[in-house]
Amino acid sequence: MMHAKGWLLAGCLLLLLPGPVFSAGEEAPTIPRETVCLQCHGGMEGRLGAPVGLWKQSIHRQNGISCHDCHGGDPTDFAMAMSPERGFRGAPEKAEIPAFCGRCHIGVKDDYLASKHGRALGKGGPQCVTCHGNHAVVKASPDLINDKDCTRCHSFERAARIKAALTDTDRIISGLERDLADLRRLGIAVKKMRGEVFAKRNEFHRLFHTVDVNKVHQGTAAVQKSLGEVATEVAGIRSDLSQRKLWGGIAIVLLLVAGGLCLLLRRTYHDEEGKG
Amino acid sequence: MLKRAVDWLDVRLGVRELWQENTSGYLVPRNINAWYSLGTVLLALFGLQFLTGILLLIHYVPDTEKAFGSVETIVNAVPYGWLIRNLHAVGSNLIVVVLLLHMLSVLFMGSYKRPRELTWLSGFILFNLGLGLCLTGYLLPWSQLSFWATTVATDAAGAVPVIGPKLVEFLRGAPSVGAPTLGRFFALHVVVLPGALMGLVGFHLFCVRRCGISVPPFGKDAKPARVGTVFDHEKHPGGIPFFPNYTAEEAAMVCFALAVLVAVTFFAPQIFIPLDALEPANPFVTPEHIKPEWYFLWAYQTLKIFPSKLIGLAAQGALMTFLALLPFIDRGEERRPAKRPLFVTCYVLGLLLLIGISIWGRYS
Amino acid sequence: MPQNELPSSQRRTFLTVLLAGLGTVLGAMAAWPLLRYLSPRDRGDADTKVTLARDKVPVGGAEFIDFRGRPAVILQPKPGEFVALTAVCTHLGCIVKWVNEKQEFLCPCHGGRFSTSGQVLGGPPPKPLESFNIKLDGDQLVIG
Numbered sequence: 001m002m003h004a005k006g007w008l009l010a011g012c013l014l015l016l017l018p019g020p021v022f023s024a025g026e027e028a029p030t031i032p033r034e035t036v037c038l039q040c041h042g043g044m045e046g047r048l049g050a051p052v053g054l055w056k057q058s059i060h061r062q063n064g065i066s067c068h069d070c071h072g073g074d075p076t077d078f079a080m081a082m083s084p085e086r087g088f089r090g091a092p093e094k095a096e097i098p099a100f101c102g103r104c105h106i107g108v109k110d111d112y113l114a115s116k117h118g119r120a121l122g123k124g125g126p127q128c129v130t131c132h133g134n135h136a137v138v139k140a141s142p143d144l145i146n147d148k149d150c151t152r153c154h155s156f157e158r159a160a161r162i163k164a165a166l167t168d169t170d171r172i173i174s175g176l177e178r179d180l181a182d183l184r185r186l187g188i189a190v191k192k193m194r195g196e197v198f199a200k201r202n203e204f205h206r207l208f209h210t211v212d213v214n215k216v217h218q219g220t221a222a223v224q225k226s227l228g229e230v231a232t233e234v235a236g237i238r239s240d241l242s243q244r245k246l247w248g249g250i251a252i253v254l255l256l257v258a259g260g261l262c263l264l265l266r267r268t269y270h271d272e273e274g275k276g
Numbered sequence: 277m278l279k280r281a282v283d284w285l286d287v288r289l290g291v292r293e294l295w296q297e298n299t300s301g302y303l304v305p306r307n308i309n310a311w312y313s314l315g316t317v318l319l320a321l322f323g324l325q326f327l328t329g330i331l332l333l334i335h336y337v338p339d340t341e342k343a344f345g346s347v348e349t350i351v352n353a354v355p356y357g358w359l360i361r362n363l364h365a366v367g368s369n370l371i372v373v374v375l376l377l378h379m380l381s382v383l384f385m386g387s388y389k390r391p392r393e394l395t396w397l398s399g400f401i402l403f404n405l406g407l408g409l410c411l412t413g414y415l416l417p418w419s420q421l422s423f424w425a426t427t428v429a430t431d432a433a434g435a436v437p438v439i440g441p442k443l444v445e446f447l448r449g450a451p452s453v454g455a456p457t458l459g460r461f462f463a464l465h466v467v468v469l470p471g472a473l474m475g476l477v478g479f480h481l482f483c484v485r486r487c488g489i490s491v492p493p494f495g496k497d498a499k500p501a502r503v504g505t506v507f508d509h510e511k512h513p514g515g516i517p518f519f520p521n522y523t524a525e526e527a528a529m530v531c532f533a534l535a536v537l538v539a540v541t542f543f544a545p546q547i548f549i550p551l552d553a554l555e556p557a558n559p560f561v562t563p564e565h566i567k568p569e570w571y572f573l574w575a576y577q578t579l580k581i582f583p584s585k586l587i588g589l590a591a592q593g594a595l596m597t598f599l600a601l602l603p604f605i606d607r608g609e610e611r612r613p614a615k616r617p618l619f620v621t622c623y624v625l626g627l628l629l630l631i632g633i634s635i636w637g638r639y640s
Numbered sequence: 641m642p643q644n645e646l647p648s649s650q651r652r653t654f655l656t657v658l659l660a661g662l663g664t665v666l667g668a669m670a671a672w673p674l675l676r677y678l679s680p681r682d683r684g685d686a687d688t689k690v691t692l693a694r695d696k697v698p699v700g701g702a703e704f705i706d707f708r709g710r711p712a713v714i715l716q717p718k719p720g721e722f723v724a725l726t727a728v729c730t731h732l733g734c735i736v737k738w739v740n741e742k743q744e745f746l747c748p749c750h751g752g753r754f755s756t757s758g759q760v761l762g763g764p765p766p767k768p769l770e771s772f773n774i775k776l777d778g779d780q781l782v783i784g
Binding site for chain 3: 331334354355356357359360
Binding site for chain 1: 530531
């Protein structure tokens, strides 16, 4: 009889195996559909084909932003894809780049244009792609402010101070984003909190495009306060979750003990069966 | 007081005799094993599904605009709603696991054989009803997963010749999955299928009780059953009373099953609630890598293996029909696995094949 | 199983008592979430104030509103004088009707009658209608 139970348990475990395997997998990003842009340029060599490969690793692709979202044109029509009639814009000149990117990244553009960087635009100053790259745009992070890139134009000393000022907050933001993704995985409604963090993240990113250490310091406090509120809420949910687990654990132990007692009860009968 | 109430009933309905006949007077084989308790485990789990299902029904709204939100409310805002919902979702998966174990043990011990053909047949239909409940229940939260799993599942019916496309539309109540589908799946899930399930469970239990419990075909005393041409309840003289002796073991198994249910519900519900289930249905965006639930993977993959969907569907139909009618096909009296090498070989290979195809389906 | 233990019947009694205790604990652990799931949730409006545009309530007229989850009625018996009453009859809980011609409430269930201040004028109601605080804030009436 004990033998049979062992097998039964093993069977249960075996059958449960495909479950976890099946549900593995990360949050699926929204991948843009195949467009005529990608179909043609994907097969091209050199300068005309390279952007496709670069874009594929970009944050833009992850968020469903495809060629035509920046360059315009008609992604559904081979013949007219690159016609100015359909709004094709092509590649911007260097000095045009902030306006080009700024169509979507409006706040950042404003703060950038007002900054020392922005005022040097067209006079050898940096613009968006100087730091962020063009087609392989990666998720913005403090790593973009580094000795190698900044010293192309000036000393790193001032940039390092800005970096130091934003590192903490950036760490809080990415930590919260991770926490919220974890909570969402458990079915907790985090949409509102996610929206708040996203808004604060934008506000903050916008802030350090001013490249003004004082302004960064001033803005940081307000951003951190709002983030702190979200963090408190997250901590509250977390503590609820561990409370649940505690009770779940107690229930499991009690059920196992009850099962064990039932088996012992069965044994008392078993002993009598032998005699009878 | 209680005694007087029972006395009153006893005088009128003879409840004491009925109780005695079905408990201590109901003898089961002395070497009965833990596998025989899976039916009771299923009864307990189905009972729990009924209870949690009714509770969910209090807050759930079967409307394509509101269904997802109502489930989100249950999980996030209603006190202990998360518990009820997760128990229901995890419970359904656990039921499929136990259904499979129950069937596999009955197959291995040859208990489906004459005179228990009807027990097997009703059990097999119950298994399909269980899967039907899973499939229909799946759509109700109106998530991306619900929507697309139902789209793919109903689409398979399109392979039926001539009437295929009409059949798909009939199943969905519309050209594509939408509000009419939710309406009919809701009715099926909360009324039709549970009703059918309850009725059939009654019949299944009646068969079990009427035929008597089969003797486990193990040990040196095991011998092929002699089945006569007239009805004969299989008695077990010298057996053990069903109650309380064997029910103690059944209670233990129920406790262990509940412990597994609680463990998954509290510690890893995401095993059975994939990410796409947390995204509201969007009829215009198919999620990437959409896969059916683990217990439908084999069916999903067979449809892909065969060159045409029709052949795949026919193969599935043939397999299910073969299994349903197994006791009428396999009519030998021998039940001891050691004396049935051909059967055991097919059993093991068939099982490995199904697991293999499912894993293949998962990773293809 | 060593034979020097208690006889099986005594062990059984002991185990049954333990199981009954455990069953009670588990039952309570299951019953609590069930009770909480089914209990009405705190609407959080026990002290909320309800506002209503002043011109909704004509002089000599009545306006029925939802007040903290229950029907209530707002009257303006004289210009600038407002009254807020529960609209639930104190007899058997029907909703009273405003009879404009008589300037009084009539309960359609058993003919209970109430004045504009909620006093019982006749019929079976045992108590007057409960009244609520009401004050004018600009062109808004604030009840509660």
